[in-house]
Amino acid sequence: MQCATDERHPIPRRRLLAAAGLALISLPGCSDRGKASATLAPPEAAPIAARGVFDLALSDAEVAIADSVGRAHGKLDFMRHRLSPALGWQALCDFYVRSLGDGWKMLTDYPENHAAFLMRAWHRPSLLGGGPVLVTAWFKETVVDADGRLFRPLLVAASR
Numbered sequence: 001m002q003c004a005t006d007e008r009h010p011i012p013r014r015r016l017l018a019a020a021g022l023a024l025i026s027l028p029g030c031s032d033r034g035k036a037s038a039t040l041a042p043p044e045a046a047p048i049a050a051r052g053v054f055d056l057a058l059s060d061a062e063v064a065i066a067d068s069v070g071r072a073h074g075k076l077d078f079m080r081h082r083l084s085p086a087l088g089w090q091a092l093c094d095f096y097v098r099s100l101g102d103g104w105k106m107l108t109d110y111p112e113n114h115a116a117f118l119m120r121a122w123h124r125p126s127l128l129g130g131g132p133v134l135v136t137a138w139f140k141e142t143v144v145d146a147d148g149r150l151f152r153p154l155l156v157a158a159s160r
Contacts (some may be wrong), residue, residue, distance in 0.1 A: 040134070040156045041124065042095050045081040054143040054153055057116050061137050061155055068110055069121050073133040075160050082151040087144045089118050092138050092154070096122065109131070114138060117155070133159040 048058075062078050070076045083092075100122055104114045107121040117137040137155040144150055 041081045048080040076157040079156045081154040083154050
C-alpha cells in the first residue's frame with residue numbers, strides 16, 4: 001500500500017508528519033528527556049566522596065524521595081553533596097528559584113518537613129505532558145566526615 005504524496009513533493013505524508021513531530025520533540029522545553037538543569041547544586045557544594053555514618057540517613061532519604069516523587073514523575077538520579085553548615089534552608093531554596101527560572105513550578109503535593117530533612121521539588125511542565133523534575137533534600141543536622149570536618153548533607157535528585 002502506497003502513502004499519498006503531494007505531486008510537487010514526492011515525500012510521503014507519513015514521513016512529513018513524522019519529521020514534524022520529531023522537530024517538535026527536539027525543541028528546548030518540549031522533550032521529557034534529558035537532565036533537569038545544568039546547575040543541579042549550589043556553586044559552593046562539593047560531591048560527597050567518602051562514606052561515613054551519615055550514609056544510612058542519605059540512603060533512607062533517597063528511598064523516601066523515590067517512593068513519593070519518583071513514583072509520580074519517573075526514575076530519579078541522586079547526587080550527594082556537602083554544604084557549609086552555615087548555608088540555611090531558605091538560602092538554598094532561593095538559589096534554586098533563581099537558577100531554575102520562570103518555567104519551573106514548585107510541586108506542592110509533597111510535604112516539606114521530614115524527620116531528618118527538609119525537601120522541595122520543582123517541575124518544568126512539557127507540551128507533551130510530564131517534564132523534568134528536580135528535588136532537593138537539605139538535612140537538618142550537620143555531620144562530621146572522616147577528617148573531622150563539619151558539613152551539612154544535601155541530596156539533589158533529577159529526573160532522567
